[in-house]
Amino acid sequence: MDTLAHPKRILIIGAGPSGIVTLRNLIKLGSYDRVEIVERRDDVGGVWYNNASDTPRWPSPAYPGLIGNVLPEFLSFSGSPFPEPPTTPHQPFPTLRETYDYLRGFAEVYLERGNIRLNTEVVRVEELEAGKGWNVTTRDWRSPDRGEIRSEVWDAVVVCTGWYDDPLWPGTPGMEDLKKKGLAVHAKWYRGPQKYAGKRALVIGNGNSANDIAAHLVPLAKDPVYRSIRRPAFKHFVSLPDVRIKDVSPVKRFILQENDKVTAELLDETIIEDIDVVFIGSGYFPNPAFLHVRSPDAPSASITPLMSQVSAQSLQSRRVPSLHKHILYAYNPTLAFVGSVMSFTPFTITDVSSTWLALIWTNEIAYPTTPEGRLQFEKERIQDIERRREIEAQETGLEASSLFTYSALGSDEEDYAADLKREIVEARPELKDVLPEWNEERRKWRQAMYPVKYQSLEWLKKQREGTPNGVHRVTDGNAAN
Template sequence: MASKFSSRTALPQRVPARILIVGGGPSGIAALRALLDDHAGAEALPWRRRDVALYERRADVGGVWYLEQDIARYEASLPAGTAQGQWPLHPPSSSTPAWPSPAYPALRGNVLPRFLSFSAAPFPAPSEGETFPTLDETHAYLRNAAQRARANVRCGMEVLGAWELGDNDGWAVRVRDWNEGGAERIEYWDALVVATGWYDAPIYPPVPGLASAVASGLVHHAKWYRTASTYALPRYAARQIVVVGNGNSANDAAAHLAQTTTKERPVLRSVIEAARPVFVSLPDERIRDVPAVKRYVLKEEGGEQTLDLELVDGTVIANTVVLLGVGYEAGTIPWVHLLRNASASPSALDAAFDARSPAAAALYAPLTPPPRLAEARATPGASPTTADADIVDAWPFRLPNLHMHCVHAINPSLSFVGLPVTNTPFVLADLHARYIRCIYERSILLPSSRSARQLDETQRVARLIARRAEVAALDAAMRDDWARAREAGEETALAQAAAPQVGPEAYHVIVSYNEEQLHALHLRAKVVEVRPWLDEVMDSWDDEREKERKGMYERKRETLIRQKKRREEEEKIRALSAKH
């Protein structure tokens, strides 16, 4: 099938006069700092400082690290104890919608401060001698990092959609200004930096019965998890808690929930693979791993719904409440629209422009499909999507037509910060932002052809396809070895509810085979070549740095052990106090 963008050729680089950054999390702050950098050694800005803006729809910057306590309390006050599936929220006490962070008050990071540090802005040491910072400490760092450019930040600005204009003339952006009661307008910008991350698009695995189970309210996603106390509410208290996944969010939630139960009635953690070293958790007799879910079975009993789980080994777990800790869809950006054909293109959009109209669909195509389970999460302004070579959910799924995961190959006035899933997202966002700055000011020149700009994408897709059969074979061999070890009664295999796995690999996940380091070293060399002063302040990405990064997970384990011992000592003290 011909691509909707097959007739498009690469547009030339231009120095933009007005730049809009969408999103005020770590990636947006990194972009703002890079585009406005006027530290000693930096070149004069090629654009007016006042013509760079960051729009954030929430009340403050910080992204996932900004947890609004009043909104968290409102979520807890809802009859279900959670705002599951509601997006955005509409608290009765406010005329402004809320887009809550997927974080939770007890969150403590798992990345060392060195790898949370933007260039020329070291992260302070965590308080009380801790190794990893708290949620509040990370938010404070991000607010401070944005402070010098705070005049360029506008909160309460919801971006509904963006449409490419013809003649390489920038972008029409529909915004809803909650500082003006939600008034909508179309603004024009020369360049657009998308820094929205991917927490708007939670993953719901394609398992039979899941959609009905979600609709029943008995399956929750970790995006809306705040506290274990939710599961003590009458609707959930008698049900078996099952956490699906064994990544960071699932492990944290299971550990919180375990503190509310006993080893006789443990939290069940359903896994599709054995734990990976980067997702650190401690053994706990109140948490028991079980195999993956094969089917969700919703029943009606005595006027009340119950949810049973059929596992891949044939086991049935009755009367459950499920928390999905399975992550988010990286690279889902349906609200940005590219012209299908540059020769038939508007130079402006009318204020009454309807993104869903046939006329719009004839002119534009969205960059990607919307999230695959759309309940209350479809982005306003996103056009319907039909199958197409540029946007279908074909393997490997990706945001297509990108140069180095961060610059659009057809129209380089569109860029992305924070798109890949990596081991150290803050410092990679900082590097991508520096690279984008060089692209925008033309100190780094892109190849003139679209194919040359997309060469890294073409090569990565080819590598993933070539490795796909190899990874599948390796995974099959590992499953066979695991099954034989269980039959032989080997202790390690018996303790695992699923076999170790290597795959599957994903396009925007660059964590294996030193991919993150190699990618970063390539971009870093290009940036330092034209901006030598950055060599002293950017992350080095060298082998010593990688050694420290790989040792980070053992340090996290040591931290968890130390925290566990401290909790046990506190429990002993409380028990002694109660006796007296």
């Protein structure tokens, strides 16, 4: 057993869903002297918190009116069922407010006990020598001078900051010119279609965000709304067909016109001129830039950013590197991540992940005792993903989706969670009936949500026909993006 992984003082970074359930599980299952969360915003909830009174430094990608596509039973942390939403049976998916209220209620006891420090921004986390812990530098926005810098040493750190700080932009030629002119808008900053009435719009992508933006634009924007796609969407990205949305091929390059409009040259040689705005739905990438670790090659000599361990040009760079089971940092198991991967049911995945972590750090669950052994998980997963991407490309004749990658659990979600639960139950049999069962039945149950979502969209469309601007926000439950 690795003697490093028995911390007594643990700091969690981020009070979104991943952070607060990690706090609960560490306190409930572990024997630790001190466990706390620091959160830079003024309330818990992560992307599900979008109070207009919050500081504008870190706005959520979500906004009022958002509706998820994950049903309440898949948003429930163990022992804390999600309340039945007070909405019509035709629309059973929780809203932004209902999801925030659930998270706020879950965290209330820990706020009262002082386990969560709000308005506390993490500036830098640095690994100390010889397993002596982590030096964490924070900026306290509650202090009289609004930004007092403090440093503390912790035995272990759990990063629960999620994905939605750093938008991923396509490298299409001409994109930088559009960004400088404010003609390209990433989904992170989309706040509704009203200001684009009568405008010609091009949407890049066909995931949840891109599909939602296109659907919101059609009642107001110039007809048609163009949607540039490389391949058909995953069946889980539910959206209604609309004759006012015209699907076109990928963009070859953008050209900035003299009148500050845009020309898009497509790969099939089609030219679209006089575009007023280009919306980017290409997703995000994890980037805990504050985190600095000892170089694996020279741990006593140098400190490097964690993310420098992956190539910026690689598709597989869209991951937190060197993690055993997407959670434990291979070179120092007193660093962990919860929520480092995308999943269809993220609340339940972070619950089982943090339960597993709590028992790892009490030495009740065994793990490989060398960095090389802990890196084997990452190595095998990358090899498997690359193999499956090649097979998909050969079978379809198309480039494999960028969503089919290391950092997205995809079809492996139930198997991944079942493996974690198996180890948990071997250590603590009493948790067998506390955590959900992940199996083929659950997979079918989860997949059955998508037809229900489609039906709810049809119902919402009928409701929109009676509203002045016809706008409702519908997005995915994995992220408010």
